[in-house]
Amino acid sequence: MAGMITEIQRFSLNDGPGIRTTVFLKGCNMECLWCHNPETISTNREIHYYENNCIGCYKCVTVCPSKAHKRIGGGHRYFPKLCITCGKCADICYASAMVMSGMVMETGAIMREILQDKAYYAGSGGGLTISGGEVFCQLPLAMELVTACGREDVPVAVETNLAFPFDYMQPLIQKLQLVMCDLKLMDGGLHKKYTGADNALIVDNIHRLSACGVPFIVRTPLVPGITDTEQNISSIAEFLQGLSGLQYYELLNFNPLGASKYKSLGKPNPFQDVRPLPEKRVQELAALAGKAGVPVRCE
Numbered sequence: 070m071a072g073m074i075t076e077i078q079r080f081s082l083n084d085g086p087g088i089r090t091t092v093f094l095k096g097c098n099m100e101c102l103w104c105h106n107p108e109t110i111s112t113n114r115e116i117h118y119y120e121n122n123c124i125g126c127y128k129c130v131t132v133c134p135s136k137a138h139k140r141i142g143g144g145h146r147y148f149p150k151l152c153i154t155c156g157k158c159a160d161i162c163y164a165s166a167m168v169m170s171g172m173v174m175e176t177g178a179i180m181r182e183i184l185q186d187k188a189y190y191a192g193s194g195g196g197l198t199i200s201g202g203e204v205f206c207q208l209p210l211a212m213e214l215v216t217a218c219g220r221e222d223v224p225v226a227v228e229t230n231l232a233f234p235f236d237y238m239q240p241l242i243q244k245l246q247l248v249m250c251d252l253k254l255m256d257g258g259l260h261k262k263y264t265g266a267d268n269a270l271i272v273d274n275i276h277r278l279s280a281c282g283v284p285f286i287v288r289t290p291l292v293p294g295i296t297d298t299e300q301n302i303s304s305i306a307e308f309l310q311g312l313s314g315l316q317y318y319e320l321l322n323f324n325p326l327g328a329s330k331y332k333s334l335g336k337p338n339p340f341q342d343v344r345p346l347p348e349k350r351v352q353e354l355a356a357l358a359g360k361a362g363v364p365v366r367c368e
């Protein structure tokens with residue numbers, strides 16, 4: 070089976086236990102306003118233009134079938150509305166000014182990448198992490214990967230928003246080493262406003278995840294002024310109190326690294342001037358969450 074992938078990252082150390090290979094799937098059913106991987110939201114291929122990398126070689130002008138690249142006034146100009154995402158300019162642009170997000174890969178080809186580091190997984194307690202985008206948007210592919218990894222004794226974890234009916238997700242979930250899921254906001258109205266999705270299903274799914282016995286981690290990205298309020302963090306921590314299978318509650322400081330990606334895709338970025346919280350504030354919020362009696366970690 071073929072799937073749409075944005076990236077395969079080897080030797081990941083922050084996507085679950087041990088040394089891991091992380092496969093980033095393309096396509097997500099939520100649209101969080103602060104997403105730091107905006108290229109993983111759409112299921113379609115997308116072209117990034119990193120203008121500062123352009124060295125004016127004009128090779129793209131020669132290969133582009135839709136005349137989206139032009140030589141004007143002694144300089145290179147790109148017209149994204151003309152682009153048909155054929156990828157020819159990205160293939161030829163050695164300066165990495167034109168970069169394609171999205172490649173179609175078969176399960177077998179993905180597995181060949183994953184198995185290159187099999188020896189490291191065994192020694193470190195690592196394995197495969199399927200991330201995104203959203204893993205359950207490409208469930209048949211994810212299931213094939215999990216089954217193939219099972220045959221090779223490679224444990225699999227997923228990063229998911231859990232915003233799907235639990236019965237749809239359960240056949241995959243019960244084969245996993247670990248589920249890493251987000252609960253961004255406890256207030257349903259705010260969750261809908263900032264992510265486009267209701268959180269009632271997610272909250273219910275965390276209960277059901279706990280009941281099915283698969284270890285899990287719940288994470289909250291700390292978005293200044295939105296998710297980092299004391300009320301939000303303490304209500305999530307109180308909700309997690311006593312849930313069996315919860316390994317820990319993790320607070321992830323705001324990641325501003327998506328800003329250049331928004332610009333390269335020509336998408337508006339409402340968080341372009343937002344910076345991570347000071348470390349002291351992250352520690353204060355972690356201490357607050359810890360009062361609910363759940364183990365807390367920060368990244």
Ligand code: SF4
Nearest residue numbers: 123124126127129162
């Ligand atoms: S191929 Fe790349 S570096 Fe050359 S002109 Fe086009 S965008 Fe610029």
Ligand code: SF4
Nearest residue numbers: 133152153155156158
């Ligand atoms: S992806 Fe294809 S159509 Fe789009 S700008 Fe590049 S060469 Fe032109």
